[in-house]
Amino acid sequence: MTETTDKASRRRFLTGAAGLVAAGAAGPIVRADDKNLPPHVAEWTKQLGEGVGTRPYGTPSKFEKDVIRRTVPWLTATPESSVSFTPLHALDGIITPNGVCFERHHGGIAEVKPDDYRLMIHGLVDKPLMFTLEDLKRLPRVNRIYFLECAANSGMEWRGAQLNGAQYTHGMVHCVQYTGVPLKLLLEQAGVKPSAKWLMVEGGDSAGMNRSVPLAKALDDCLIAYRMNGEMLRPEQGYPARLVVPGWEGNMWVKWIRRIKVGDQPWFAREETSKYTDLLENGKARQFTFVMDAKSVITSPSPQVPVKGGKGFTVISGLAWSGRGKVARVDVSLDGGRNWRTAKIDGPVFDKACVRFYYEFDWNGEELLLQSRAIDDTGYVQPSKDDLRKVRGVNSIYHNNGIQTWALKKDGEVENVEVG
């Protein structure tokens, strides 16, 4: 399927090179004045560069200083209870670098001393237990690549196209490789009583952020993770340990986790009653909407990364994910959803992880309405925003996985729009 698309676009690329050249790509060598081409020697080749050891922990090029997490002032009532967004528009592949993984805090970043870290498991257990960080590091561990999405991601778009950039409309998601201990092992050590059905997980931050998690999910695939992309968790991601709840809303992935209480019913904590519930048109609220449904977004071109160089061969790049399993297919539309073509998924496809998709085409320079939709291996198809609104109304800010539309203008600029 993707193979066919691949071959087709590859053929178009190799034969219809017209598009390429028109795009300025692969231009013949005629720029004799170009000081960076032989026989000229580029300025940076004429001097010794910086040596090793000056940056024991490296940083990005100074020319990439705009690739950073950004905040939205009117969303930042207090910096301690706010959000910063992943620069999705400036990334590719499926791994999010730790330095730009979005942040969402309820009481700021807890500064936990690793030697003083403790994780307690109590409640309906045979033997209450306490783990130090060193204890956790002596236990069996696994490595899993998962996406983490805030339930409020795209929440500002419920009432219409509002934020002009993939970083802002979809930047409350990231995807990294976690290393941690299966929660199942810790619970088995404590000995969960037969009456147990739910867990209360609590963070060590000043908000004492806590949520109720079904025991079945905890025993299925939850982790107590202490690493991301190989190194220890970043402070803003819960250093030294956080809960990983694959495919479920980010708010449950409690950071700086200090306590797990085993019980027989949910706790109905503040963050699962007054918040993180979905208010419907009829005044009732959907509660415990844990799973993040299939979703996708075109990250480039997008408002922050317009098409440079005009018409011609162009690559649409985007991300897709599903909290219910693997992404099975991604479709792309150039005409606002009237016609769909199968995108090429490139790179690994993991359960409950982001996948990278591409759609290659010769842009004729006319205005286009770019969309993408994800289909997961349960058969679920990402819905349009309007279809979502028909069912859920526009009262909630959570769980908006509607199809995003970008208008690609003739001048290459891109705008966040909605189609009827």
Add this chain to the structure above:
Amino acid sequence: MTETTDKASRRRFLTGAAGLVAAGAAGPIVRADDKNLPPHVAEWTKQLGEGVGTRPYGTPSKFEKDVIRRTVPWLTATPESSVSFTPLHALDGIITPNGVCFERHHGGIAEVKPDDYRLMIHGLVDKPLMFTLEDLKRLPRVNRIYFLECAANSGMEWRGAQLNGAQYTHGMVHCVQYTGVPLKLLLEQAGVKPSAKWLMVEGGDSAGMNRSVPLAKALDDCLIAYRMNGEMLRPEQGYPARLVVPGWEGNMWVKWIRRIKVGDQPWFAREETSKYTDLLENGKARQFTFVMDAKSVITSPSPQVPVKGGKGFTVISGLAWSGRGKVARVDVSLDGGRNWRTAKIDGPVFDKACVRFYYEFDWNGEELLLQSRAIDDTGYVQPSKDDLRKVRGVNSIYHNNGIQTWALKKDGEVENVEVG
């Protein structure tokens, strides 16, 4: 296979919890004086933490300041032509964070302005071409996870155990996800003439680092990469573009790549004649030893990360890779190679990428001689250092993929040793 080992160790873990408790793990809650356990509230929970936006590009916890690239003074004649090592001992999983990927420069880090970047393809082609960075970004791209190992990795160990730490003995390797253009597409655009057999690839650094690459390899799986782990290449890794030569010695992965000349024979450049050839006992040198053979190393425990907490349940963690394909199996020995057990490979297994292996056991507190050996899908088995020396002598510093031995002492300290 690994599944059996997994079940076995899991069973040992769950039943023989003696080991665990002895290790201090999962201790019962008896430390009433512990200020970080309920009813006590940890110090960091009593105050608002740092808010969002103060670190637009994040950094590791201040408690992880020792997880950095390190240099070896006597290996650093000049910082511009030297090496810094990946802190393998402090990492897990298979992804290396960009900030700690090892460095090897021949003329320092070229500071290339992205707008001025040029890649020229000429020589035996129908149509010489020049690409700007924007040109490359408009072309079809792929995402691939590969290891990159310097041919001199472990080179200081040829004459015997010398450097005391996995960071120093094996730290000239890293593994990231690259995003780039298949070199095949660029060569097809230029139209390679029938007589073409080799490429000369040249970097834009002050060393004008260049190597000869067989055309067949270039057409097979080489990439012109401009991203690593999602973001643009780091300056020390060739920003804005480098050559990716999967499975082959790192020296060929030319950074800041500026020129590809197509020819009919190798160039015999300085870095493939006076350097990067393997001098044998008889005075002859092996030339064009491009492939990095199967190799592995136990990263923890190792000299820089001794076993804390004494005997009991312990996890051995390590990395394995092969330039010839996929790692099929990793064996671990606790007695210096007399007996071998199959390790558990956890996490994805990609072609020419690092895999993470674990071996879980109850350490009885006695001294052990820890070893690991990688077997790849061609059937190649990582050899002992002595077997390697019998064939290759000790004149060369390159391509030492011999089995590493760590002595785990009764006090938990670890030392780099050799066994007869």
